[in-house]
Amino acid sequence: MTPQDVGNDRSQIARRLHDALGNGVALYGEATRTFAIDGSAPAAVLYPATVANVRDCLAVASELSLGVVPVGNGTQLHLGHAPRSYDAALSLRSLRRVVAHETADMTVTVEAGCTLAELNARLSTNGQWLPLDPPCPEHTTVGALIATDAWGPSRFSQGKVRDLLIGISAVLADGRLIHGGGRVVKNVAGYDLMKLFTGSFGTLGVITEATFKVRPRPQVSSVLVCESPSMADAVDDAVEIIAAPLAPLYVTALNPTAASFLHLPSAAVCVGIGGSAAEVAVQEQRLQSLRAERSVVRHHGATATRLLNGLRDLPSYNASLGARISLLPTEMAALLRDVEERTQRDQLPTAIVAQVGSGVAHLRCGKRDGDAYDWAALGRWLRQCVAHTGGHVVFDRLPPDARGHLDPWGDAIPGFALMRGIKQKLDPRGILSPGRFVGKL
Amino acid sequence: MLSSRLLTTLCAIAGDDGVIVRPHELRVYECDGYTLEKSAPDVVVLPRSTEQVSQILRLLDAEGIAFVPRGAGTGLSGGCLPLDAPVMIGTSRMKRIRSIDRVNRRAVVEAGVVNLSVSNAVKADGLLYAPDPSSQMACTIGGNVAENSGGPHTLKYGVTTNHVLGIELVLPSGEVVELGGAVEDVPGYDLTGLVVGSEGTFGIVTAATLRLIRQPEACTTLLAIFESVDDATATVSDIIAAGIVPAAIEMMDQLIVEAVEAAFRFGFPTDAGAVLIIELDGLAAGLPPQAEKITALCQTRRARSVRVARDDAERAALWKSRKRAFGAVGRLAPSYCTQDGVVPRTKLPEILQRILSIGRRYDLRIGNVFHAGDGNIHPILLFDERDEKQVERVLAAGREILEACVELGGSVTGEHGIGVEKIAQMPLLFSPDDLLIMSELRRVFDPHGRCNPGKIFPTPGACVETTRPHRRAAL
Numbered sequence: 001m002t003p004q005d006v007g008n009d010r011s012q013i014a015r016r017l018h019d020a021l022g023n024g025v026a027l028y029g030e031a032t033r034t035f036a037i038d039g040s041a042p043a044a045v046l047y048p049a050t051v052a053n054v055r056d057c058l059a060v061a062s063e064l065s066l067g068v069v070p071v072g073n074g075t076q077l078h079l080g081h082a083p084r085s086y087d088a089a090l091s092l093r094s095l096r097r098v099v100a101h102e103t104a105d106m107t108v109t110v111e112a113g114c115t116l117a118e119l120n121a122r123l124s125t126n127g128q129w130l131p132l133d134p135p136c137p138e139h140t141t142v143g144a145l146i147a148t149d150a151w152g153p154s155r156f157s158q159g160k161v162r163d164l165l166i167g168i169s170a171v172l173a174d175g176r177l178i179h180g181g182g183r184v185v186k187n188v189a190g191y192d193l194m195k196l197f198t199g200s201f202g203t204l205g206v207i208t209e210a211t212f213k214v215r216p217r218p219q220v221s222s223v224l225v226c227e228s229p230s231m232a233d234a235v236d237d238a239v240e241i242i243a244a245p246l247a248p249l250y251v252t253a254l255n256p257t258a259a260s261f262l263h264l265p266s267a268a269v270c271v272g273i274g275g276s277a278a279e280v281a282v283q284e285q286r287l288q289s290l291r292a293e294r295s296v297v298r299h300h301g302a303t304a305t306r307l308l309n310g311l312r313d314l315p316s317y318n319a320s321l322g323a324r325i326s327l328l329p330t331e332m333a334a335l336l337r338d339v340e341e342r343t344q345r346d347q348l349p350t351a352i353v354a355q356v357g358s359g360v361a362h363l364r365c366g367k368r369d370g371d372a373y374d375w376a377a378l379g380r381w382l383r384q385c386v387a388h389t390g391g392h393v394v395f396d397r398l399p400p401d402a403r404g405h406l407d408p409w410g411d412a413i414p415g416f417a418l419m420r421g422i423k424q425k426l427d428p429r430g431i432l433s434p435g436r437f438v439g440k441l
Numbered sequence: 442m443l444s445s446r447l448l449t450t451l452c453a454i455a456g457d458d459g460v461i462v463r464p465h466e467l468r469v470y471e472c473d474g475y476t477l478e479k480s481a482p483d484v485v486v487l488p489r490s491t492e493q494v495s496q497i498l499r500l501l502d503a504e505g506i507a508f509v510p511r512g513a514g515t516g517l518s519g520g521c522l523p524l525d526a527p528v529m530i531g532t533s534r535m536k537r538i539r540s541i542d543r544v545n546r547r548a549v550v551e552a553g554v555v556n557l558s559v560s561n562a563v564k565a566d567g568l569l570y571a572p573d574p575s576s577q578m579a580c581t582i583g584g585n586v587a588e589n590s591g592g593p594h595t596l597k598y599g600v601t602t603n604h605v606l607g608i609e610l611v612l613p614s615g616e617v618v619e620l621g622g623a624v625e626d627v628p629g630y631d632l633t634g635l636v637v638g639s640e641g642t643f644g645i646v647t648a649a650t651l652r653l654i655r656q657p658e659a660c661t662t663l664l665a666i667f668e669s670v671d672d673a674t675a676t677v678s679d680i681i682a683a684g685i686v687p688a689a690i691e692m693m694d695q696l697i698v699e700a701v702e703a704a705f706r707f708g709f710p711t712d713a714g715a716v717l718i719i720e721l722d723g724l725a726a727g728l729p730p731q732a733e734k735i736t737a738l739c740q741t742r743r744a745r746s747v748r749v750a751r752d753d754a755e756r757a758a759l760w761k762s763r764k765r766a767f768g769a770v771g772r773l774a775p776s777y778c779t780q781d782g783v784v785p786r787t788k789l790p791e792i793l794q795r796i797l798s799i800g801r802r803y804d805l806r807i808g809n810v811f812h813a814g815d816g817n818i819h820p821i822l823l824f825d826e827r828d829e830k831q832v833e834r835v836l837a838a839g840r841e842i843l844e845a846c847v848e849l850g851g852s853v854t855g856e857h858g859i860g861v862e863k864i865a866q867m868p869l870l871f872s873p874d875d876l877l878i879m880s881e882l883r884r885v886f887d888p889h890g891r892c893n894p895g896k897i898f899p900t901p902g903a904c905v906e907t908t909r910p911h912r913r914a915a916l
Contacts (some may be wrong), residue, residue, distance in 0.1 A: 102785060102787070103682065104678055104681060104682040104786070104787045105681070105785040105786050105787050105816075106681060106786075107785070127684055128684075149626075159599070159603065162602075162603075162631060162634055163599060163603050172878070176874045176878075177872075177874070178872070178874055178875050178878050179871065179872065179875050180875070182850075182851070182852050182870065183785065183850055183851075184783040184784065184785055184816055184850070184851045184852050184855075185783075185786075185815055185816065186591060186595065186600065186783050186812070186815040186816070186817045186852075186855040186856065187783055187851075187852040187854070187855060188588065188589045188600075188638050188852075188854050188855065188856055188857070188858055188859075189852050189853055189854050189859060189863075189867065189870050189871075190859070190867065190870065190871055190875070190876075190879055190897070191635060191638070191639055191879045191882055191883075192589070192602065192634055192635055192637065192638050192639075193878075193879075194634075195602070195631045195633075195634025195635050195637075196630060196631065196634070196635050196882070198631055198634070199630070199631055200630055204630075215686065216684035216685075216686065239544070243544075245658055245724075246724075247723060247724055275724070275727060276727055276730060276731075278726045278727060278730060279723070279724050279726055279727040281726070282724060282725075282726040283724070324626070326624050326625055326626045326627075327624055328542075328545045328547075328623060328624060329544070329545050330542075330544050330545055358625060359545070359624060359625060360625065360626060390622075390623070390624055391624045392624065392626075392627065392628060394626075394628055409628040409629070410628055413627075413628055413629045414618065414619050414620060414622075414627070414629075415618050415619070415620050415629065415632050416629065418618065418632060418885055418886065419629050419630045419632070421885035422630060422882060422885050425878075425881040425882065425884070425885055426878070426881075437629075438628050438629045439629075
């Protein structure tokens with residue numbers, strides 16, 4: 001495929017990229033469908049093989065004022081607004097080296113295109129891991145992990161990207177390479193660019209390299225499934241478990257629909273236990289006696305892994321409407337009860353996965369058979385209910401007809417003027433993921 | 442000089458007792474814990490509320506006057522030294538704990554609240570606020586947020602930024618913004634994370650939403666005595682490499698042990714090369730095997746003895762010795778300068794050798810008391826500040842130590858901040874583009890450069906009279 005084969009309207013852009021970057025960096029035509037956002041594909045997909053290549057790509061894009069969306073494998077393209085302009089997807093997948101794993105220092109420096117699964121496979125040879133467990137680690141690149149601030153159930157005990165990222169390199173829209181932090185676990189020199197880039201959604205720069213703190217993997221782990229009569233009960237149970245003298249890796253509540261995806265018979269709380277054999281044993285025993293009245297099923301080995309992978313991946317399941325609800329743990333039971341009532345009344349099969357200790361729940365609402373449904377009204381209702389408790393909602397899946405009526409990120413973002421100011425300083429022409437993020441930055 | 446009209450307005454906002462102008466009273470504010478540079482402000486204002494801070498900043502903005510924020514003044518890098526900033530705004534009277542949510546483990550506290558009083562307020566509920574700088578009996582949350590302070594227990598629990606969920610910030614324009622908050626995952630850039638550690642250059646933080654954690658179920662504190670610093674630091678690497686994450690690993694060398702022993706009479710052997718204080722915490726069931734493993738690792742490195750603190754009283758005495766070590770050093774020399782560098786943990790033996798030889802070369806006594814588990818060193822350089830020649834040697838030796846840290850893959854500050862002290866070292870870590878971008882970020886918050894000017898970044902154009910020219914580096 002050469003730029004000449006691309007449709008007329010975009011061939012101009014493709015040709016200029018080709019002239020500037022040559023073969024081997026860019027793909028055109030059909031191959032670009034993989035990175036379509038909201039149905040529209042970019043004119044080209046760029047695969048720079050070196051940081052110098054990334055800088056060249058952005059220098060050209062900046063000169064031509066092309067809209068560029070940085071991507072890894074494109075797992076999160078359904079999230080956010082459609083880009084204002086989308087001339088090229090810039091995939092970091094060819095930059096995938098583990099640059100340095102300092103096992104005794106417990107740090108790792110890795111290029112942005114390395115997937116989390118690849119990285120953790122490497123770390124596991126030394127009994128270590130980067131303790132982040134977002135959905136689909138085999139497709140999630142380190143760059144995407146940081147840019148989308150991806151996390152999983154273990155954030156309850158292990159923290160998020162912001163707690164583990166200690167150094168970052170990124171190429172700005174004009175091709176300048178910048179760095180923040182370093183390779184040591186404690187460092188307060190300069191502004192914390194790691195925090196700025198975490199969750200910045202590709203709008204400030206293209207992340208090329210990152211350094212993380214890593215941790216020892218738990219020697220033993222298990223999942224204890226505590227059945228509950230309903231979702232609201234499961235949340236209450238989770239709150240009780242969190243207050244108990246345990247140190248769980250995660251405490252995840254599931255409604256009956258979510259539980260059924262994992263072949264569990266009812267609403268449940270899944271408690272991840274890990275550590276030394278002695279620590280695991282005492283916790284299992286304490287949890288059993290805490291829940292003496294009710295069933296607790298202990299899973300270990302392959303079944304535990306299967307369950308954990310299910311818990312981890314559930315929030316990424318396709319859905320007509322997907323939402324991430326953040327609120328205080330104590331507000332969760334009542335809110336989710338209302339949500340279940342409403343979705344049942346409207347006959348929407350809905351899976352709910354709640355990380356109770358972190359105050360975050362994922363909602364996956366399925367299709368209604370036959371007649372039209374006002375998804376935007378449901379979204380507005382949900383956002384209003386959550387806002388009432390002081391929380392917020394991000395929609396990560398929206399049906400096409402609801403997109404124009406619901407802002408995926410929500411409106412009235414506190415500190416937005418500062419965010420716009422930062423975007424203007426780092427990407428004054430607005431070429432990086434233009435319009436994708438909050439307030440269409 | 443500030444106009445009397447301005448002073449009258451400041452009095453109207455903060456009250457007569459909230460405005461300090463008498464020279465002898467201003468002397469208290471001429472430096473923080475970094476005493477090598479001094480400069481008193483023209484006026485100190487002590488507001489009682491966010492609203493007052495906002496009014497003051499609006500006034501200063503209208504007049505084009507620069508200001509510097511200050512907490513308890515325990516900082517160690519000159520972060521609140523007034524440079525080209527006639528007005529100092531102290532948060533010491535904003536010390537209300539606004540709310541505590543025990544179930545959700547959150548607290549909203551004002552900037553002037555003392556670090557330790559947060560933990561004290563939730564102690565009975567089995568909770569604590571994890572970051573525990575050695576100055577925690579005096580330092581304030583506002584200062585902690587500015588410097589992203591650490592402490593011994595950050596090895597396991599992380600530093601200030603890992604425990605701050607939200608911030609109330611008054612911008613230099615006087616506008617009050619709420620960033621982050623009790624609910625996590627607020628959409629948008631993580632401005633809370635950016636503000637923490639910005640050393641008071643983005644505005645004045647007036648309150649913070651803190652994460653509280655549960656007190657550990659059990660705790661084991663070990664004291665290991667080594668013949669040499671080398672053996673002690675090698676043991677630190679061994680413990681980390683064995684996959685054990687203690688709550689804290691602290692090291693004190695012989696010079697510090699002598700000073701601490703003279704001050705607190707804990708019973709440290711003053712002839713030992715170094716001691717390690719190693720604390721494990723978590724579920725009671727998990728601790729004995731870890732303690733055994735650590736004891737074995739210490740013995741492999743020829744530890745003279747390893748003993749476990751008998752009870753809470755002995756543990757408290759150990760920690761008191763460690764946390765007040767800086768103060769105890771006052772017995773050894775009229776002045777001391779605490780350095781703050783970081784190396785990868787496996788490079789500890791090497792950096793301590795380098796410090797030893799630097800000390801010899803500059804004819805300075807240097808003690809070491811530091812957060813070994815994090816690789817965060819604190820060489821303490823002893824001197825007499827009345828002797829200008831010694832002061833110069835201290836400054837030069839400090840610079841060499843920091844350069845050595847960078848050479849070994851580390852950083853020039855782990856928890857004290859750049860302030861004025863380490864401006865010249867910033868180019869060792871960051872490229873001109875890095876520094877330019879950081880300066881641009883600052884301008885988003887403070888477009889006219891009136892909030893804590895002269896800090897963090899080398900500014901070749903700055904027309905400030907300084908007694909220590911070394912901090913103006915060429916970009």
